[in-house]
Amino acid sequence: MTAPVVVAGGGLAGAAAAGLLARAGRRVLVLERDASPAPKICGEFISREAQRYLMRLGVDPAALGAHRITGVRLVRRDSIVEAALPFAGYGLSRRTLDEALRQQAAAAGADVRRGHAVTLARCGDPVTLAVEGLGEIPAAALFLATGKHDLRGLRRVPASPPEDLVGFKLHLRLADSQRSALAGHVEVLLLAGGYAGLQRVEGERANLCLLVQRRRLRRAGGGWSGLLNDLLDTEPHLRARLDGATPLDPRPLSIYRVPYGFLHAASAQDAPGVFRLGDQMGVIASFTGSGMSIALHSAAVAAATYLAGRPAAAYHRHMRRDIGGPIRSASALYRLGRGTPGQALLMRLGAAWPGALALASRATRLSARAP
Numbered sequence: 583m584t585a586p587v588v589v590a591g592g593g594l595a596g597a598a599a600a601g602l603l604a605r606a607g608r609r610v611l612v613l614e615r616d617a618s619p620a621p622k623i624c625g626e627f628i629s630r631e632a633q634r635y636l637m638r639l640g641v642d643p644a645a646l647g648a649h650r651i652t653g654v655r656l657v658r659r660d661s662i663v664e665a666a667l668p669f670a671g672y673g674l675s676r677r678t679l680d681e682a683l684r685q686q687a688a689a690a691g692a693d694v695r696r697g698h699a700v701t702l703a704r705c706g707d708p709v710t711l712a713v714e715g716l717g718e719i720p721a722a723a724l725f726l727a728t729g730k731h732d733l734r735g736l737r738r739v740p741a742s743p744p745e746d747l748v749g750f751k752l753h754l755r756l757a758d759s760q761r762s763a764l765a766g767h768v769e770v771l772l773l774a775g776g777y778a779g780l781q782r783v784e785g786e787r788a789n790l791c792l793l794v795q796r797r798r799l800r801r802a803g804g805g806w807s808g809l810l811n812d813l814l815d816t817e818p819h820l821r822a823r824l825d826g827a828t829p830l831d832p833r834p835l836s837i838y839r840v841p842y843g844f845l846h847a848a849s850a851q852d853a854p855g856v857f858r859l860g861d862q863m864g865v866i867a868s869f870t871g872s873g874m875s876i877a878l879h880s881a882a883v884a885a886a887t888y889l890a891g892r893p894a895a896a897y898h899r900h901m902r903r904d905i906g907g908p909i910r911s912a913s914a915l916y917r918l919g920r921g922t923p924g925q926a927l928l929m930r931l932g933a934a935w936p937g938a939l940a941l942a943s944r945a946t947r948l949s950a951r952a953p
């Protein structure tokens with residue numbers, strides 16, 4: 583039997599690519615480290631571009647109970663600027679979304695195995711993987727979709743060291759009045775030394791996802807509860823939203839030093855037959871809502887490139903052209919929004935010209951270009 587295409591990581595990009603390859607009749611093996619559906623650190627905002635890719639795969643966020651979002655609020659302490667989004671987005675937990683994508687891949691014929699972490703055994707022709715519980719597996723091609731986790735031997739090399747940011751994500755049940763007030767909106771809070779996103783997802787859940795500089799976390803005592811108290815003291819809008827809220831997770835998920843701005847460059851050192859997907863290909867600054875669409879776009883372009891018999895380097899060059907602009911624009915917006923003068927400027931711009939928020943969201947999105 584021919585070696586399968588191995589997809590390392592059954593998250594968004596991996597599961598999407600597996601579905602496309604399996605539909606085209608390829609033998610596909612998906613190896614996912616988590617043994618059961620798990621939450622993921624993410625703002626959980628699904629942009630229009632991401633919706634298009636999901637719908638093509640037969641995954642409909644609305645049918646999964648996603649919360650429809652048509653407006654954005656930019657909040658700085660007690661000032662709020664509000665604008666309509668140029669499209670309707672959705673709020674859906676990653677636990678639900680990623681599971682639906684894995685199910686579509688399995689229904690298309692991919693062999694989806696959970697609870698198997700992958701490491702690289704040998705780079706070469708073929709690439710050989712060492713798989714927890716399954717031993718060594720040679721791959722016709724490797725679709726590397728392990729998200730923020732690098733495989734030894736195939737590590738990402740960011741152009742500059744990642745910023746000292748710590749991220750947290752927590753699901754909450756808000757008090758009824760706050761749940762109604764938040765309905766239909768994504769709220770982006772500009773914090774001293776970071777920013778936060780708050781929106782509703784399916785059911786009675788709201789998702790709070792935030793990033794702060796590590797020195798702010800240290801000043802607040804180094805842990806989540808100290809940081810939360812500090813935020814409740816300094817952020818009146820957040821205090822009002824969380825008044826009477828119940829956390830739905832025992833503790834928040836956290837992440838450290840995300841390499842925002844990373845963009846993989848095809849080089850002579852690249853292992854042949856290795857296609858980098860999603861965050862392994864490029865990492866866009868959060869809260870622009872484009873990370874998931876980049877992951878899904880990468881899955882579509884990688885599958886099309888592989889099925890056309892073209893090399894991984896051609897795919898990586900194509901992706902750089904498609905996502906380089908949005909990644910650079912999002913990084914510029916992030917740099918502007920992290921300091922006090924930039925935050926004040928963003929609030930003034932947003933108040934004077936509500937179209938500015940829509941323009942910023944367009945600059946950081948993929949164009950409608952499909953593979």
Ligand SMILES: Cc1cc2nc3c(=O)[nH]c(=O)nc-3n(C[C@H](O)[C@H](O)[C@H](O)COP(=O)(O)OP(=O)(O)OC[C@H]3O[C@@H](n4cnc5c(N)ncnc54)[C@H](O)[C@@H]3O)c2cc1C
Pocket residue numbers: 590591592593594595596613614615616622623624625626627628629632698699700701727728729730731733749750791792793837840859860861862868869870871872873874875877
């Ligand atoms: C703080 C924050 C907020 C964000 N908010 C948004 C947002 O609101 N909207 C948006 O569009 N994007 C957002 N993003 C970006 C988005 O979450 C990512 O771009 C997207 O998840 C990337 O998908 P992926 O498939 O590459 O990786 P993932 O979805 O992370 O999937 C990787 C999978 O690989 C598995 N895995 C890892 N290592 C191994 C291994 N060794 N062996 C086997 N399996 C392995 C993992 O368990 C996981 O399931 C945010 C990111 C951050 C950090």
